Amino acid sequence: MSQAPRYMHRHWWKISGIILLAYTIIAGLLGPVPKLPLLQETIRNLYFHVCMWFGMMILFTVSVVQAILYLRKMDRRHDLASRHFAGVGMLYGLLGYATGALWAAYTWADPNIPFAESFSTIARDPKLIGAAISLLVYFAYLVLRDSIPDIDRRARISAVYNIFAYVILFPAIWILPRVLESLHPGQDGNPALDVKNDISSGMRIVFYPAVIGWTLLGVWIATLRIRTELLKEKQYNP
Amino acid sequence: MNWLHTSSIQLLQSAAKPAVSMAELMRSDGRIYVVIGVMLTILSGITLYLYRLDKKIGKLEKRS
Amino acid sequence: MPELLRKVNIQQPMQAIWTLFKKDLLLEIRQQYSFYGILLYALSTLFVLYLSMDAPEPRVWNGLFWMIQLFICTNAVAKGFLQESRGRWLYYFTLAHPITIVLAKLLFNTILMGLMSLISLVLFRLFLGAPFLDPIRFFGIVLLGGISLSLVFSFLAAIAAKAQQNAAILAILGFPLILPQLILLQQISTTQFTDHSAFDLIPVALLIGLDALVVILSTILFPFIWKE
Structure with a gap:
């Protein structure tokens, strides 16, 4: 049986x-944030809630790269990596959805109902549609994995589905917001946070390190x- | 007794006035530092947990 | 059947695809019960809808129409990879390259699903009315939708055929993945209900782009699925 890749034993990252x-x-x-109506101090959620989505997407990307590597090299370790990076990605996605619901409840939602x-x-x-779809797809990925008893076939088929999905x-996900916005111009009034225009450079020097930090934590868990x-x-087949 | 009386009044007055600052960091800025303390404690707890798990797995890897 | 398949030639992929396509067509004609089965499925679902509501408003009509398309598609396309035994698949692989096999299957399924969606459009028109303004153009949109759905589900049926409980898993694998296309299709068709001249080319182009992507992915990934 094979050893874990060496980078997993390194401490620096x-x-x-x-x-x-x-x-x-x-x-x-503590850092300075722009004073926006309605959002107020909750704008700081950018460093925690939004990082969950970025971390999820990065972890899913790592998962699909591992799936491609598996199909090229047929090495069990890539299959395991693909499975568990996707798993932590889903954990982040669920946390992102839950924190997003909490955030939306006090900003977007109508306070009267x-x-x-x-x-x-x-x-x-x-x-949110995009986020929900990707979570459903990766849940389906896990169901598909569990439904195939043969180990090698399971690895191969789930890698194929991972890449396809x-x-x-x-x-x-990239297309949907553009198409839906173009047909529903009235929705622009949402006080949604636009990462490109709304956040100041003071926030950016916290946001990007935050994304890297959360992602590294996810990689560690995976x-x-x-x-x-x-x-x-190794224990079952020494 | 008189000095004690006046000093306790002074003490009460100083509590009412925020001018006197004695290690007031944790109470300033809407006590945001308390939140930071809580979050850092959670983070260090998770880190400690993951670190020990990492070490345990490392030991098992060496043994097999 | 064997004499037909003997003509499959690896050197001529186009001919191989055509022969495999004819094989599927022949199977369909010989086992007509499956074709009529899907037709009956569409008809009975629609009849239930017809009895449970009268003349739905356009938005509801649209949602119902594409939902029914989705269910017809999972049923029509699923059997494409599931009906044939493992032994027969191994036999095909001694005759032709996996890419020609998957392309023939995609071709057959798009035509089957195109036909099915047109039939269901006619049935919808008869039972639940027609909120669209230009029938010919809506015909085209429905055809495009049927093709998009069938391409995605054909490939997923190939994956599902390799998993244990295949019929249920096809829906789990497919429904979230098809949602973007479904949203695009619903957007395109709702514009057909209100404005006679409105025709947004961008969603159509995006849909065709996604279809091309699915075909390319299928040809790349299919050989990995059927390798034993």
Whole structure:
């Protein structure tokens, strides 16, 4: 059986990830932010909630790269990596959805009616549709994996689905907001946060390190899972 | 007794006035530093947990 | 059947695709029950809809129409890869390249689904009315939609055929993935209900682009699925 890749035993990237997260918390809560109506201090959620989505997308990208590597080299380790990077990506996605619901409840939602009533309107936002679709697709990926008993076939088929889904999904997520906006100009009034125009450079020097920090934390968790799985395999077939 | 009385009045007055600052960092700026402390504690807890898990897995890897 | 397949030639991919396509057509003609099965499925679903509501408003009509298309598609396309036994697949692979096999299958399924969506459009027109203004143009949109749906589901049916519980898993794999195309299709068709001249070319182009992407991906990835 094969060893875990060497980068998983290195410490420097784990330490830098934690340092970046500590910096995110301190600078994220103290740093200067633009004063926007309605958003107010919640704009600081950018460093935590939005980072969940960025981390999810980066982890899914790593997962699909590992799937391609698996199909090229037929090495079990790439299959395990693909599975567990997708798993942590989904964890981030779920956390992103939950934190987004909390954030929306106090900013976008109509304060006069219960949040549960306005949720169906909010969930129609193109970005939320994209997020929900990608979560559903990766849940399907896990179901597909579990339904195939043979290990090699499972690895191959799920790698193929992973690549297929990713390549269809990501242009679609990029397209949807543009198409839906062009047909519903009235929705522009949403006080949604536009990362390109709205945030100041003072926020940017916290936001980008935050994305890297959260992603590195996710990679650390994923590598621990991969190493555990490799150990398990070694135990069953020494 | 008189000095004690006056000093306790002074103490009460100083509590009412925010002018006197004694290690007031954790109470300033809407006590945001408390939030930072809480979040850093959580982060360090998660880090410690992951670190120990990492070490344990490393040991198992060496053994097998 | 064997004498037909003996003509499959690896050197001439176009001819190989055509022969495999004819094989599928022949199978369909011989086992007509599956074709009529799907037709009956469409008809009975529609009849249930017809009895449970009268003359839906355009928005509802649109949603119902594309939902029914989706269900017809999963049923029509699913059997493409599932009906033939594993032994027969191995036999095909000794005769032709996997890419020609998948292209023949995609071709057959698009034509089948195109036909099905046109039939269901006629049925919808008869039972639930027609909110669209230009029938010919809507015909084209429905055809394009049928092709888009069938391309995605053909490839996913190939994946599902390799998993254990295939019929249920096709819906799980396919529904979230088809949503972007479905949203585009609904956007295109809603413009047909209100404005006679309105025709937005961008969503149509995006849809065709996504279809091309699916075909390219299928040819690249299919050989990995059927390798044993």
